[in-house]
Amino acid sequence: METLLDKARAWVGKAANAPTTARDPVNLPMIRRWCEAMGDTNPIYTDEAAAKAAGHPGIVAPPAMLDVWTMAPYRPGGRTAEQGFEVLNLFDEAGYGGVVATNVTQEYGRYLRLGDLVTMSTLVSDVSDEKKTGLGTGHFVTLAYEFTNQDGEFLGRETFRVLKFKPNIPDTKPQSDTKEKSDGTPEFPHPRPAITHDNAFYWEGLNQRKLLFQSCEGRLRHPPGPMDPVSGSLDFEIVEASGRGTIHSFVVMHQPRLPGFEYPLPVVLVELEEGVRIVANMIDAKPEDVEIGRAVMADFVEVEPDYVLPAFRFA
Amino acid sequence: MTITDIQAGQSLPELAVPITASAIVAGAIATDDFEDVHHDKAAAQGKGVPDIFMNILTTNGFVQRYVSDWCGSAARIAAVDIKLGAPNFVGDTMTFTGEVAQVEGSRVAVKVRGRNRIGDHVVATVNLDFGSAQ
Known part of the structure; x- marks a missing residue:
């Protein structure tokens, strides 16, 4: 019988989903907002002259923004199933509903410049054996991303490790539906902790x-x-x-x-x-x-x- | 700052980052991360956590800003390795400390630790290159 782990490991080395291309090229408004949120005052991110003085051809984006450009758009109600990863959905379906990111690495090819249009490709790089953790029993899944621009130039790579786990917390069952007694008066559920x-x-x-x-x-x-x-x-x-x-x-x-x-x-x-x-x-x-x-x-x-x-x- | 100013074992000045709801939401939106647990308290509580908490992309941003504040624009950030721990919930303070772990040619490795009242929120290594910027 094919186990959950067999099914998940069949993904290792394969594309986790279709490549994503950023909706907008690397641009100053998003860089500026990012610098304000982080309190980053490095002038090479917002000032042409300062960037050139530091040896860059012009304004560059903060390296930590590498994976920002291809983020999914806001959507009321959350992401669609297509925006998720099938390899992770396998764990959800098997009851490993919890998810927590544990490790991120990024390696930068070169600083991104205004006008770079980023495409992100994602591979499933590892699925661990079952592990017992403080949060619950689960599997670590590692995804490997590669970022290129519109000319196919390598910009950087990232690994992202998540734990998909069965929470140690018992499920808080939904309250039972309101029932009616034989005399027609409603019977309310007992309050729950x-x-x-x-x-x-x-x-x-x-x-x-x-x-x-x-x-x-x-x-x-x-x-x-x-x-x-x-x-x-x-x-x-x-x-x-x-x-x-x-x-x-x-x-x-x-x-x-x-x-x-x-x-x-x-x-x-x-x-x-x-x-x-x-x-x-x-x-x-x-x-x-x-x-x-x-x-x-x-x-x-x-x-x-x-x-x-x-x-x-x-x- | 230039490479000649840096020796292994050198400490970075501490930086305390107040973890307010505004800081968490500003970071989430600036990193285009619209997961509800980073901006919607009711949704976060519905998922079993007491409040909204900081997203990873913002943590990465603060780690790199912390190192960049210290090293200046002469160094290029070449790579980062981040291990995540205790979440940054509203009302906490994350205090960064850092130390130069290694200097090799034009490359410098800086160890960074961001602690909150629960424990280590992040432990990271940031690799810097003081060679010519591209």
Whole structure:
């Protein structure tokens, strides 16, 4: 059977797509705008006399603009499929939807001059084995570009390496469609959390019926965040809480009544025995029985398949 | 500056680049890069990142401007090798440092590092040629 890697590697050495010719020749307005954006005050890019004094035949473009001239035009809604690369689309179709550029090299033949009309040709130069990275499992794909002008003169070349990966973040599934109950009243979906790099571990833990917290030098913290507030460290360990704690504070929600919850709803701030506090709903508890200091135990509520929320019940 | 002023180990003056939304968008448009994550915050958040972030072509532009500020127009930029790391999000500052790694004839290799508060945004080598400009 032909694997994804076989299909992708069949592209190596071949043109990744049709050559692209710039819509406009190298020109002063685009150079000027680029210099302003970068804060580049080198006069050879905008001043004829300065360029000649530096040995150039006239105004030259900043070398870093080599791949600017052939960029795709703005299009509302993003690029068309034809503007992409089929070798990368293969990975998208196989679930490697993430993309991040990791390396760029450029080598310049000569400085581009006003009037050069740039054509870019692209080869697929390498597809790596599957690699495990911090972002997810994926493949590095290297593209090699060559730039020439209207006379076929070599202007420069570039390599561009991207990682196509399956993100480590679990997919945030779209909310289920609004359904109608038998009596005709609409049934709204339960609100969902925004899952990010920082808190994905927490939600994954809940799916496994575990209450997980970040710990840095023994300090636990919640809600999840990128940095330890004391040391400023971005490193952390993940520790599992016992689930035992006491009610530190609480409110009983009466209004507004959001669909998907039972009212009156006791919402508790629980101090866990590990010293970290967490907000969650009480379950199987009469509002009048909820009081500060009372012992509680964590439990888990499966709102929908693969969507689990923490909750507390009296210990 | 001429080649005789340069020795291996020499440091470049630091440059702090404030990463504002304006800087990111100005760079994206100046490099004709209309990917929505470089100008549209809502679209960026829809893709799981907190805000818009700098595109690679702008990073390359800043790296070369940083070296060019130091070496002047007598040197020609011959090649660049860029390794990308932590994204440049709105509200950050990228601080460039640089050091001459090698001098060989008229060729000079400069190592450049652009750090933001997450870590290294870019680590690059810029190769300069102090021979005659074309």
